[in-house]
Amino acid sequence: MDTLFLSEHRCKCGKLLLKGIFFDSTLEIKCKKCGEITRIGNIKLADDATHYLLIINDKGTLVNASDSACRILGYTHEELIGKNFTLINPTIPKEIGKKFFGPESVLNENNYLKLDTFHQTKDGKNIPVTVLLKMYKPNIKDRYVLLSASLSKVESASEKVISPKETLDFLNHGCDFWFELDTNGVGEYVSSSVKKIFGFPPEAIIGKNYFDYLPAETRAETKKTFIYYSSLEQPFRIVHNSVLDIKGKVMHSELFFTPKFDDMGKFTGYRVLGWVIKSS
Helix, strand or coil: CCCCCCCCEEEECCCCEEECCCCCCCCEEEECCCCCEEEEEEECCCCCCCEEEEEEEECCCEEEEHHHHHHHHCCCHHHHHCEEHHHHHHCCCCCHHHHCCCCCCCCCCCCCCCEEEEEEEECEEEEEEEEEEECCCCEEEEEEEEEEEECCCCCCCCCCCCCHHHHHHHHHHHCCEEEEEECCCEEECCCCCCHHHHCCCHHCCCCCCHHHHHCCHHHHHHHHHHHHHHHHCCEEEEEEEEECCCCCCCEEEEEEEEEHHHEEEEEEEEEEEEEEECCC
């Protein structure tokens, strides 16, 4: 990843704190020179056998790619750099491409847009991927799009865009349950595993407010957290969440809230992945 553009993060006193491309978390660093604590947004995502990173300019041209992008897509750096993004996504509609690149892009530096699509390898194979896109401005003059892709868990894929529901089905093996909430915390989709764990059939939860299922003593604080991060359109994690099952028993879980955006980049709520940690 050392070949990629690097952003410098400096303290107010001018001392260099950190250098890197960032995405999807935060970090606090204490300056060794003046002692000031600086909060830096967005820790770099993994670059490995199932994840890769591409950097694209405002013309849609690939200007850099991580090593794993070359391995997964089957190209050398020389074959990717300078080519249009359609090289790896040949069926992307022009009107969608305009939403990502150029002066009218829906992307910004503070939030990412999540899409389920497919990329095409050098040998013509279509691989389903979930991508995160956000604007990246290393300086006042230049602007780029960061594209972080993760492979979806399927055996094969057609050329159709994969729906959010199908993508989440791929993730079922990685968490105990998952659900989707709108911007007000109302359930829009619930995995079938919720019934086995909590006793509620999915249809009993859809259309209901998530906070109604929380114990009274934690409801207000959890709702406050949800409202705060919703206003920022940012992901967040609840390390220890309490919820009442169908018999009124308190169940404990860990939750990760991932923002959802529509095709125009508008925030539409959260996709929540959960893991049961204990019950009482």
